[in-house]
Structures are given as C-alpha cells and as structure tokens.
Amino acid sequence: xxxxxxxxxxxxxxxxxxxxxxxxxxxxxxxxxxxxxxxxxxxxxxxxxxxxxxxxxxxxxxxxxxxxxxxxxxxxxxxxxxxxxxxxxxxxxxxxxxxxxxxxxxxxxxxxxxxxxxxxxxxxxxxxxxxxxxxxxxxxxxxxxxxxxxxxxxxxxxxxxxxxxxxxxxx
Numbered sequence: 001x002x003x004x005x006x007x008x009x010x011x012x013x014x015x016x017x018x019x020x021x022x023x024x025x026x027x028x029x030x031x032x033x034x035x036x037x038x039x040x041x042x043x044x045x046x047x048x049x050x051x052x053x054x055x056x057x058x059x060x061x062x063x064x065x066x067x068x069x070x071x072x073x074x075x076x077x078x079x080x081x082x083x084x085x086x087x088x089x090x091x092x093x094x095x096x097x098x099x100x101x102x103x104x105x106x107x108x109x110x111x112x113x114x115x116x117x118x119x120x121x122x123x124x125x126x127x128x129x130x131x132x133x134x135x136x137x138x139x140x141x142x143x144x145x146x147x148x149x150x151x152x153x154x155x156x157x158x159x160x161x162x163x164x165x166x167x168x169x170x171x
Contacts, residue, residue, distance in 0.1 A: 048071070055065055084093060103109050 051071065058065065104111055
C-alpha cells in the first residue's frame with residue numbers, strides 16, 4: 001500500500017476540506033434520491049400506460065375487466081362519429097343535398113371546374129395505364145422477351161411442317 005499524503009492537515013485548511021467534502025456528499029445523495037424518484041415515477045407512468053393499453057385492446061374496451069387498486073379511469077380519446085341512419089326517412093339527407101347544391105350554385109363556395117376536370121382526367125389516364133399493365137402481364141408467358149418467344153416457336157413450326165433433310169438432294 002502506498003502512503004497517502006494528507007493535504008491541508010493543519011488547522012483551517014483541514015476543516016475547510018472536510019466541510020467541502022461533507023457538502024459534496026450531501027449534494028450527491030440529494031441528486032441520487034431525485035434520480036430514484038424520477039425513475040420510480042417514470043416506471044409507474046409506464047405501467048399505467050400499459051394497463052390502459054391492455055384495457056382498450058379488448059373488444060369491450062375494458063368495460064368488463066376488473067380495476068387495479070388505485071387505478072385511474074382511462075380517458076377516452078377522440079370523439080365518436082355519428083352517422084345518419086341509412087334506412088328510414090330520407091328527407092334530412094335530401095335537404096342537406098339541396099342546401100349543398102344551392103350553396104355551390106350561388107357562388108358562395110368557389111369550385112374550380114378546370115381543376116376538377118383535370119383531376120378526373122388524370123384518374124382515367126391512371127386507370128387505363130393500370131389496365132394496360134395488367135393486360136401485358138396476362139399476355140406474357142415467360143421471362144424471355146416477346147421476340148425470343150416468337151423465334152422459339154417459329155423454329156418448332158419449321159421442324160414439324162418444313163421439308164425434311166433426308167428428302168433433299170444435294171447438287
């Protein structure tokens with residue numbers, strides 16, 4: 001073991017060093033306790049978040065599941081959308097449609113007819129391209145190119161229907 005030097009072992013310097021050391025130890029202990037409390041708080045929040053997720057992942061949204069002790073009620077996110085009934089009286093739908101048509105016809109809402117026409121035109125062009133691509137995929141029989149396929153089948157036809165080599169006379 002190496003001998004240690006005692007810095008400031010005489011008088012005032014020794015007391016100052018010990019006081020400073022005690023202060024630093026107290027400061028470190030305080031910071032350690034703060035870190036522990038943050039970690040515990042983070043874990044408890046994480047656990048409660050997992051519990052909420054588990055409850056809402058069932059079809060009943062946790063309605064029939066038991067509550068954990070001291071569990072907070074889960075907040076429902078979003079707003080339930082209400083749709084008009086499909087069957088029954090259609091006068092409400094008719095009124096809404098007529099109001100919308102009147103609004104557009106009066107000019108209160110600006111409709112860019114050129115933009116709408118271009119959008120529809122683009123959609124039809126896209127549909128045609130997709131149909132052409134599908135028809136090309138259906139026609140293609142192998143990974144060989146079309147030219148290679150036709151040459152291959154032409155050679156087969158010549159062998160079957162063409163004149164035989166044995167029947168030819170060489171001159």
